[in-house]
Amino acid sequence: MSEVTLADVEEAKQVLRGVVRETPLDRSRTFSELTSSEFYLKLENLQKTGSFKMRGAYVKISSLSAAERRHGVVAASAGNHAQGVAYSASLLGVKSTIVMPEQASPAKVDATKGYGASLLLSGRTFDDAMKRAQEISRKEGMVLIHAFEDKKVISGQGTIGLEMADEQPELDEIIIPVGGGGLASGVAVAMKAINPKVKIIGVQSEAYPTVYRALGQGRVSKIESRETLADGIAVKEPGKITLKLLKRYLDGVVLVSDAEIAKAIFLLLERAKTLAEPAGAAGLAAVLSGAVNVRGKKCAVVISGGNIDMYTLDQMVAKGLEMEHRLLRLEFALADRPGALREIIDAVAEAKANVVDVAHQRMGSNVPLGRATVVLSVETQNSSHTKRLMAGGRLKPFGPYGRVGAAAVAAGSTLILLQMLIWFYSQTVIWSDGRTTVEGQVARFFFLESVSLFLIVLGSYSLYRGLEPPVGRADGRWSAAEVLVNALKSRRDVRIGVTVGILYAIFYAVVSSMVVYQPSVDFTQAYGVTSTSWSAVACCGGYGTIPMIVVYLLPQLHLGLQLVPLDLLLLVVVPILIAFNSAVASFAFRNRPRGSRHMWISGFGAAVALFTSCPTCAGYFLGGSLGGLAATSLAVALAPYQLAFVVLSLPVLLLTPLLVARNISKGLRDGCGIGGR
Template sequence: MKLDLNSIKQAQENIREVVRKTPLFYSNTFSKESGYNIYLKCENKQKTGAFKLRGAYNKISNLSQEEKVRGVIASSAGNHAQGVAYAATALGIKSTIVMPETAPQAKVQATKSYGAKIIQYGEVYDECYSKALEIQRELGATFIHPFNDEDIIAGQGTIGLEILEDLSETDAIIVPIGGGGLISGVALAAKSIKPSIKIIGVQSSIIASSKVSLQEGKIVTLPGVKSLADGISVKTPGDITFDYMKNYVDDIVTVSEDEIAYGIFCLLERSKLVVEGAGAVAISAILSDKISIKGKNIACLISGGNIDIAVVSKIIDRQLIILKRRIRFIVEIQDRVGQLGRLVNSVVSMGANVVKIRQDTNWNDKGLDYANVLFEIEVETREHAENVIDTLRKKGYNLEIVG
């Protein structure tokens, strides 16, 4: 290992004119729920929507003039692609990014808008990584690795400097972890300034390669699985990052896919932050009671906000149903004029919002004089939902909750 605090301070100088110093703000809501003082470090507010620009800019700025002339190349389906493209263009360097054919077009277009040449190849990261190395040999370009590079690590470590600049009393930093570049830099920076600080990584339980590697004391490759936290779905941590993690990371905990989805939902609803899966795992770990430290002040690193809006919509719908704040039920009514109107008025009068309603007039077992009405409603709380259902039943409605 050759990085030290001065390396990260130099990286901070290298990126100062381009990279934003992102906000660290206190969350009253999450603090009350957890019993800690929770602060959110919002890298979703960074240029390109994620922390990756820090490492990419530091790496590319440190290239020799000859390397800059030959350009850079990277393989990525998301945040690293955008970070490299933005950094290269800002420094007047040509960039080529190889992205999977399955990459969301929004991310492809965003990367292209930052000035990169895009080549789409293969269905998964490993295929486009191999293609990028092939093209690198043809072009002589410098390959920019997403995490296993000390210039990248130093750039990401500037986040640790910023957290302690804003809150020197920080007792722990909770960091998303995939290949280990982010947590290696943050841990090195923070522990060099404050050795007592705890650095805890959070990884998806379905692809916890860094956690397993640290447990076994050697680099372990796990089967490739795509988590909702796709930004940290890494099969194998880097050999460079592994050394830093062994020396500076105190613990790694895991969160389930449901816990990640709940973290995304809570950050959106309670803190008004749009956050991707990897960016939500630190809060997911807090909300699922995976973190236990002696101190009080915890900084949760929100690593990025580049999430497909369609995925956000699915998460909202699913969480509302899980939390019983969106419920579906079928009510039997007599098929007469005014009956449906009275039922709707009863539901609305209790403060429920009718999202969907459908009347089936010919499918009631009692015959054509009766109809089944499917309701989908939104309510404020689970207790509110129970009150609506109980009140309708007390009014004599035959009601069945569905799905």
């Protein structure tokens, strides 16, 4: 078969004169401003049968001989091509049989019947339907009308290019959805012949990048069935004729996600007052997402069809409102008591937001005893209004109990920091009254540190207990703060975190010589003690001198404790932070968005901080496991500077959970969805 030319397209235009509509090439002020371009929409969604498909189908059927027309035509399609063939055949007085998959949309089935075709439902997929159509063609002599792999069909679709050239001959760029390639190749043939400088950009779904791969990798590979909203361009393998034309005329192919398509449909409906199906809006999605840059150009996007199922449209509108931050779905776990829901509703009302739907659930394995799960759908104005709502009143992640805990942690941390600074700069004990006894100074210091650590422990527990919903959004799209709240409200992940924290505390106490067991030493002879007692000394001499308490727990059992303030800090604060990291790492692994990576940041951060906060531990661990005496010697040499290591490690332990939460949140905003493991 010879290649399609401009003459073929012009001939097709004559065939279609008075049969199809010359659809508008509408300049959009809204999208021109959004994209900083002169932006046009070729509205093929206003074509008869709701898409461009009738053009190619009519040209092909009208070219049949009288004998072929008597036998009739057959086609396989799940949507627009079926309607185009059925309507064209009825106009030309040709009987038609359409084979559709058994799971085809009821609306499209009814529309195809309405155009006078004989309808046959066969198989679960389009490939099954095509096999049946080919079988009918062979047995009954009916002409198979292919959706794109046909010169006449391509010529008919190319008439869209002639109409665009007549209205705007100096277009810089045209963006076209690409499935099998019939539309894109036909328009490209026409436009490149009239204006060789125009760029033609194809757009495909991320789920079916057939032409994208063929042009980029130089080979054609068949794609297995995948889920996508854009079923109109969900083609497993491009045609040989169309691919040859696309390789010659197409200037590039880009990919778009379902989320980007949904946003384009929403904006078309709200701003341009026009309805597009997912495949039809793919070109606009590419521009709005930034995949195609049209700044400063005169460009046109082909809206190839508008046949969208009403249920799908409802989902698109909801998704569009969510992406525009105008619909917020929140999931709360409330105390099951009178007035609990009203407190939340009042908080929403105070923020001047509108509750559009409430779902209340007491039963379920995920609902704790004494609590109820409530899902609110809240209408907001924009992203700033949503942020004010989430930040205001009772919708904060911490209730009053939690806020008291935060204050306690802040006070304890501040007191610890002050003690650290005084060690570092003056090597003295804070609030010393000038007494020369080491015991007096140590007693004061350990008293202050005990108070600080008590505040931190009590405050941390209060923070955990005071965490309040929202524990997640009903649509699965969480902010980074909500990810952290969910991790800490998951009993499974908290148990993992607590276990790891306790194991670290034990590991540190033993390896850092905080717990001392000396079976070969007689405590009475060596230390002069016969019963449980304690003494205080200045530890570690020279730079960074700090007080130390030696506790002889059970001299007869040769067991004792060596306590310096830094040891107490590491034994309390670091295990809490490591437990936090471990809980978040566990939660991240089980709930990471599909396709996201770097979900082990928190666990890695906890491990790094564990060793930097205790270089002696690191040395003994490496020495024992790898046989590295050098590692042990290095750790002992670095021990006097342990404070500097702590200063480095604590920020790591605080930062890594935030990075994980941000990564998950970003994956969800990109529309990945939760991939629970």
